Amino acid sequence: MDIDKNEQMTDEEMIEKGFQELLNDYLGTRHRKRVEIITKAFNFANQAHKGIKRQSGEPYIMHPIAVAKIVCNEIGLGSTSICSALLHDVVEDTDYTIEDIENIFGPKIAQIVNGLTKISGGIFGANASAQAENFKKLLLTMSDDIRVILIKIADRLHNMRTLGSLLPNKQYKIAGETLYIYAPLANRLGLNKIKTELENLSFKYEHPEIYTDIKGKLKATEAHRDEVFKNFTAPIRSQLDKMGLKYEIIARVKSIYSIWNKMQTKNIPFEEIYDLLAVRIIFIPKNEEEELNECFNIYVSISRIYRPHPDRLRDWVSHPKANGYQALHVTLMGTNGQWIEVQIRSDRMNEVAEQGFAAHWKYKEGGGSEDEGELEKWLRTIKEILDDPQPDAIDFLDTIKLNLFASEIFVFTPKGEIKTMPQNSTALDFAFSIHTFLGSHCIGAKVNHKLVPLSHKLESGDQVEILTSRSQRVQPSWENFATTAKAKAKILAILKKEQRTAQKEGEALLLEFFKNEELRPDPSNIEKLCKLHNTANKDEFLTSLGSQKFILGETDRNILVEKAGASWKKYLTFSFGASKDQKEKLEEKQNAEPIDKKKILKLTEDTIQKNYKIAACCKPIPGDDVLGYVDENNEIIIHKRQCPIANKLKSSYGNRIIAADWDTHKTLYFPVLLYVNGIDSVGMLNQITQIISQQLNVNIRKLTIEANDGIFEGKVQLYVHDVEDVKTICENLRKIKNVKEVKRIEE
Structure with missing residues (x-):
C-alpha cells in the first residue's frame, strides 16, 4: 500500500514539475499573461485523465502538457491555444462533452477542442473512406481556425518523439502517415524546424540502421x-x-x-x-x-x-x-x-x-491583424476542392498533397497582376486558378505574347493570357497535364458530372430499346451488348450509348434474339444459387485464420514461397528494410519500406501494415537490376561478364549495353540471394578500370 502511495507521489511530482515548466515558458513569451485560465485548464484535464497511463508508463496528462509546451515554445501561440492543447483529449477519452468545455472555458476554446476531437486518433481511420472523411474534417476545421491544425501538428510531434514505446507495425503506420501528410502540412504553414524533426523521426523509425549510419x-x-x-x-x-x-x-x-x-x-x-x-x-x-x-x-x-x-x-x-x-x-x-x-x-x-507564418497570423493574442493573404488563398483553394464531391478517398489525399509539396513560381496576368502558382504549373492550371469557367472553356494560351498549347509549363516571370471558346468542353486528356490540386479536382468533377448525365441518357435509350424489342433487360443480355460494342462494363456501355458513340439497331436485336430463352434460364440459375465451387471458396475465406498484425513476420524460405507475395513495384530482396501489407484478399504482400506504393499504403491503410523481418539463409534467388556506366573501352563487356559469371558465380538473366560518343551505359539483370550479394557485385564491378558508376535500380 505504501509503495503505491510513494509511486502516486512520484507521478504527482512529475505532473506538477511539467506544469510549472509550461507556466514558466509561457511567462517568458510576449503574450498577455493569462495564467489563471491556463491553470484552470490544467486542473480540469489533470482531474479528467487521473489514473490513466500512456503506453510508455507515464501519467497520461504528461502528453497534453508536452503538446502545450510545443504550442507555446516551438509555434509561439498564446493562452487560448495552450488551454486547447491541455484539453485536446478530454472529450474523446473521458465522459466530458464539448458543452462542458464551452460552459467552463467559453466558445473559442470549445470550438478548437471540438475541431481537434473530430480529427482524433490520427487522420486515418480503419478504412480508406473513414480516413478521407477525417482528412476533410481536418481541412474544414483548419479553414475555421488555423490553431486547430497547429495544435494537431504539435500533438503529432510529441507522438513521434515518444514513438519508441509502440509496436513496429504501429511505428510504420504513424511514421508513414507523418511523412505523407503532417510534414508537408508543417512545411506549408512555415514550421520549418518542426517539418525537419518530423521527417527525421519518421526516417529514424522506418530505416533505423541507415539513420544511425548517416x-x-x-x-x-x-x-x-x-x-x-x-x-x-x-x-x-x-x-x-x-x-x-x-x-x-x-x-x-x-x-x-x-x-x-x-x-x-x-x-x-x-x-x-x-x-x-x-x-x-x-x-x-x-x-x-x-x-x-x-x-x-x-x-x-x-x-x-x-x-x-x-x-x-x-x-x-x-x-x-x-x-x-x-x-x-x-x-x-x-x-x-x-x-x-x-x-x-x-x-x-x-x-x-x-x-512559422501562423505565429504572426491574425489570431495572435495581444496583436493586431497581420497580412495573411497567401495563407488565406491556400485555405480558400482547399475549401473549393472540398466543395466538389470526391469519388475516391485516396485520389482526394493525392490531390491535396500536390499543393502541400509544391514550390512556387510567380506569373503575371495580362494586366500585370502577380499570381503565385506551384512549380511545374501549366497554362491549364493557370486558367483554372483564375476561374472554373475560364478553365473549362480554354482552348490555348499566349505566354509572353506567343501562342502555346494548354499543356505548356509556365516559368517564373511569364505573362499569361488565356484564350477561350464557348464551344470548348473539358477533355479527359486534360487530366494528364493538369498539375495543381484545384485544376485536377475541377476537371474530375466536370467529367464525372458529364459521365453521369450520359449514363442516365444511355439507360433511358437502353430501356426503350428493350421495350420496343420485347426483350428482358437482364444482366446476360446487357453483357452481350457490352461485348458487341467493346466496352469493359455496363457503366462504360451506358456512357458511350448516352454520348451517341453508337446507336442500338438490327445487329444488337439479332445477337439478343438468338439465345433469348437460354439467357433467361442462365439468369435464373445465377440468381437463385451459387455454384459448389463458389460456396467452397466463400467458406474457405470465412474460415481463414485472422492475421495477427502485432506479430513481426519472419520471412523464411518456406513462408516466402507459400504465404507471401513479393511486391512487383519495388521487388524487395533479403537485407532490404521491408514491411507486410494485408490486401483485400487477405494475402500478405512484402514491400520495401521506402517504396512509394508502400508509403501510400501506410498512410491510407495503416491498420493493414505488419512489421516484417528476413530470416533467409542464401538458398532462394531473387531478381535485381544493376545500372553500370563509364568510359567505353575494348573488352569492357567481357570484363563485366567475367566478374559476374566466373569470378562471383552469379547467374546473369539479361544484359543490355549501349555505347555513345565514348561513354557506355548498361543494365544487368541478375539473380542474387540478398543485399550483401548486390554490395559485393557492385564493389567488384567498380574495381574495373573506366567503370564510373554501379548502382541497383528499379525497373
Whole structure:
C-alpha cells in the first residue's frame, strides 16, 4: 500500500514539475499573461485523465502538457491555444462533452477542442473512406481556425518523439502517415524546424540502421565542416563589422532525412553530397524601412569576397513564399573550390522562418491583424476542392498533397497582376486558378505574347493570357497535364458530372430499346451488348450509348434474339444459387485464420514461397528494410519500406501494415537490376561478364549495353540471394578500370 502511495507521489511530482515548466515558458513569451485560465485548464484535464497511463508508463496528462509546451515554445501561440492543447483529449477519452468545455472555458476554446476531437486518433481511420472523411474534417476545421491544425501538428510531434514505446507495425503506420501528410502540412504553414524533426523521426523509425549510419558519418565529418565554416566566414565577419551591422552567423547542416533523400534521388553515396553545410546570416536592421535594402547590401558586399553562382540567386525577400518565408539565398564559391549556400535574413524574417507564418497570423493574442493573404488563398483553394464531391478517398489525399509539396513560381496576368502558382504549373492550371469557367472553356494560351498549347509549363516571370471558346468542353486528356490540386479536382468533377448525365441518357435509350424489342433487360443480355460494342462494363456501355458513340439497331436485336430463352434460364440459375465451387471458396475465406498484425513476420524460405507475395513495384530482396501489407484478399504482400506504393499504403491503410523481418539463409534467388556506366573501352563487356559469371558465380538473366560518343551505359539483370550479394557485385564491378558508376535500380 505504501509503495503505491510513494509511486502516486512520484507521478504527482512529475505532473506538477511539467506544469510549472509550461507556466514558466509561457511567462517568458510576449503574450498577455493569462495564467489563471491556463491553470484552470490544467486542473480540469489533470482531474479528467487521473489514473490513466500512456503506453510508455507515464501519467497520461504528461502528453497534453508536452503538446502545450510545443504550442507555446516551438509555434509561439498564446493562452487560448495552450488551454486547447491541455484539453485536446478530454472529450474523446473521458465522459466530458464539448458543452462542458464551452460552459467552463467559453466558445473559442470549445470550438478548437471540438475541431481537434473530430480529427482524433490520427487522420486515418480503419478504412480508406473513414480516413478521407477525417482528412476533410481536418481541412474544414483548419479553414475555421488555423490553431486547430497547429495544435494537431504539435500533438503529432510529441507522438513521434515518444514513438519508441509502440509496436513496429504501429511505428510504420504513424511514421508513414507523418511523412505523407503532417510534414508537408508543417512545411506549408512555415514550421520549418518542426517539418525537419518530423521527417527525421519518421526516417529514424522506418530505416533505423541507415539513420544511425548517416548520423555516424555526420559526426565523423563534423570537425572538417567546422574548419570550413570558420575559414569561409572569417572575411565575411570583418566585412559586416565594417558596415556597422548587428548580426550573427550560424552554420546549418543538412538534415539526416534530406541527406538520405538526396542519396536516393541522385543515386550517390554520402561522400558525394557537397551541400551538407550552409551559412545563415541573421542581422538586426537599423530600422524597418531599411530591412530589404540591407539584405541586398549584405549580398553585394559578400559577392565582392567570393564569386557568386550566376544561376543560384533566390530572392524570397521581394517575393515571399506562400508560407510567409522571406530570405535572400546566394551560392558562393569558397576558397576550397566548393559551392556554399548563404542565406541572408533579418531577425524578423528568421523568426517567421523558424516558428512559422501562423505565429504572426491574425489570431495572435495581444496583436493586431497581420497580412495573411497567401495563407488565406491556400485555405480558400482547399475549401473549393472540398466543395466538389470526391469519388475516391485516396485520389482526394493525392490531390491535396500536390499543393502541400509544391514550390512556387510567380506569373503575371495580362494586366500585370502577380499570381503565385506551384512549380511545374501549366497554362491549364493557370486558367483554372483564375476561374472554373475560364478553365473549362480554354482552348490555348499566349505566354509572353506567343501562342502555346494548354499543356505548356509556365516559368517564373511569364505573362499569361488565356484564350477561350464557348464551344470548348473539358477533355479527359486534360487530366494528364493538369498539375495543381484545384485544376485536377475541377476537371474530375466536370467529367464525372458529364459521365453521369450520359449514363442516365444511355439507360433511358437502353430501356426503350428493350421495350420496343420485347426483350428482358437482364444482366446476360446487357453483357452481350457490352461485348458487341467493346466496352469493359455496363457503366462504360451506358456512357458511350448516352454520348451517341453508337446507336442500338438490327445487329444488337439479332445477337439478343438468338439465345433469348437460354439467357433467361442462365439468369435464373445465377440468381437463385451459387455454384459448389463458389460456396467452397466463400467458406474457405470465412474460415481463414485472422492475421495477427502485432506479430513481426519472419520471412523464411518456406513462408516466402507459400504465404507471401513479393511486391512487383519495388521487388524487395533479403537485407532490404521491408514491411507486410494485408490486401483485400487477405494475402500478405512484402514491400520495401521506402517504396512509394508502400508509403501510400501506410498512410491510407495503416491498420493493414505488419512489421516484417528476413530470416533467409542464401538458398532462394531473387531478381535485381544493376545500372553500370563509364568510359567505353575494348573488352569492357567481357570484363563485366567475367566478374559476374566466373569470378562471383552469379547467374546473369539479361544484359543490355549501349555505347555513345565514348561513354557506355548498361543494365544487368541478375539473380542474387540478398543485399550483401548486390554490395559485393557492385564493389567488384567498380574495381574495373573506366567503370564510373554501379548502382541497383528499379525497373
